[in-house]
Amino acid sequence: MKIDKPIYVTQPMLPPLDEFTEYLKKIWENKILTNNGPFHQQLEEELAKYLGVKYISLFSNGTLALVTALQALKVTGEVITTPFSFVATTHALWWNNIKPVFVDIEPQTFNIDPVKVEAAITSQTTAILPVHVYGNPCQVEQLQQIADTYGLKLIYDAAHAFGVKINGNSVLNFGDLSIMSFHATKVYHTFEGGAIICHDEATKTRIDNLKNFGFINETTVVAPGINAKMNEVQAAMGLLQLKHVDSAIQKRKQIATWYRKMLNDIPGVTVLNDLPSVEHGYSYFPILIDKEKYGFTRDEVYELLKRNNIYSRRYFYPLISQFPTYRGLQSSYAENLPIAEKIAKKVLCLPIFPDLPNDTVEFICSLINSKLS
Ligand code: T4K
Numbered sequence: 001m002k003i004d005k006p007i008y009v010t011q012p013m014l015p016p017l018d019e020f021t022e023y024l025k026k027i028w029e030n031k032i033l034t035n036n037g038p039f040h041q042q043l044e045e046e047l048a049k050y051l052g053v054k055y056i057s058l059f060s061n062g063t064l065a066l067v068t069a070l071q072a073l074k075v076t077g078e079v080i081t082t083p084f085s086f087v088a089t090t091h092a093l094w095w096n097n098i099k100p101v102f103v104d105i106e107p108q109t110f111n112i113d114p115v116k117v118e119a120a121i122t123s124q125t126t127a128i129l130p131v132h133v134y135g136n137p138c139q140v141e142q143l144q145q146i147a148d149t150y151g152l153k154l155i156y157d158a159a160h161a162f163g164v165k166i167n168g169n170s171v172l173n174f175g176d177l178s179i180m181s182f183h184a185t186k187v188y189h190t191f192e193g194g195a196i197i198c199h200d201e202a203t204k205t206r207i208d209n210l211k212n213f214g215f216i217n218e219t220t221v222v223a224p225g226i227n228a229k230m231n232e233v234q235a236a237m238g239l240l241q242l243k244h245v246d247s248a249i250q251k252r253k254q255i256a257t258w259y260r261k262m263l264n265d266i267p268g269v270t271v272l273n274d275l276p277s278v279e280h281g282y283s284y285f286p287i288l289i290d291k292e293k294y295g296f297t298r299d300e301v302y303e304l305l306k307r308n309n310i311y312s313r314r315y316f317y318p319l320i321s322q323f324p325t326y327r328g329l330q331s332s333y334a335e336n337l338p339i340a341e342k343i344a345k346k347v348l349c350l351p352i353f354p355d356l357p358n359d360t361v362e363f364i365c366s367l368i369n370s371k372l373s
Helices: 017-030 038-051 062-072 088-095 114-120 140-150 201-210 232-263 298-307 338-346 358-369
Strands: 055-059 078-081 099-102 125-129 153-157 177-181 194-198 269-271 285-289 347-350
Touching (some): 017 038, 017 232, 038 055, 038 232, 055 062, 055 232, 062 088, 062 177, 062 201, 088 099, 140 153, 232 269, 232 285, 285 338, 338 347
Parallel strands (some): 078 125
Antiparallel strands (some): 269 285, 285 347
């Protein structure tokens, strides 16, 4: 098979254009482009209902949602987090003048290991910032217990966890706050965008003030807020995406099932399976390549796919702890993060998006199965 156009790790879901122009016409009519406009308000309502959460504050992107979440809870000092994530997770701490303390991950889910979290707590620790990596939920009960015992805030980076539920309950309902990303590369997107999920009205009000420069009315500024507002075009896209996202997740699930079937029996290739009691969003399809058993390295597979016009990604390599800003920290030393170091060398995210054709999935698997022959 020859792939003519490049196949990327993801491709944004784009509903029919004429459906979107209907929304644009309304924006043109009422001339409200941003600052808590009608689509913004409607989207907050509809999304809260769809996700099964109490309060949602929309943001211009996930990174500013993270930065603001830390401000909203006045987090300071040291925060325990994972090195196995997109770099924005830790950058949000840095922008708040908070010291990240990296702890290792679990080998099954690649999420932060609660036992190691507890061991890393010091008198300076004020919060835990875990990530539901690839949408697989963290050990939410254990983490909550640790947070309660030590009086710590618990903020989840749920950028990958759109639509994810544990026993029918949204994963976003755990912890003090959860942040989401609605970037173009996500299961559900608003071109760029993000959100903070919280559980009470007072916190939502505080977050809403912070994302709007700290204004509480025309003349009163109560905090050094930022501009992180979602605009009306983004919100319109969000409303439209909501109509299509269920079928998009369904298609992603089919693709994941197809991949698993075809990759399951290849020695040295590990796929992640669905977790018991979890409804998944299928945001990424990571596999692990074990050179000893498979015969070739992850990077050799990455290059093979690339030569065939398939652009997989090594999310999350390098680890955040390896970037210059963070590698000097003691918690960044490789010997403190053995599992994360190992997974980062083996992981490869294969393309997954609703329009990915079945025969392309088969082709990708046949390349991997060919063992580079
Ligand atoms: N926390 C976590 C755990 C995150 O994963 C992220 C973002 C954040 C926080 C921060 O949220 P945001 O501030 O971004 O809302 C991408 C995304 O830019 C980033 O949002 C995402 N995580 C991260 C995991 O992936 P890159 O540098 O890999 O993006 P890029 O441009 O290489 O895109 C990947 C592929 O997607 C491209 O090869 C082609 C395709 N693509 C991309 C875009 C933007 C398209 O087909 N169309 C597009 O418009 O970071």
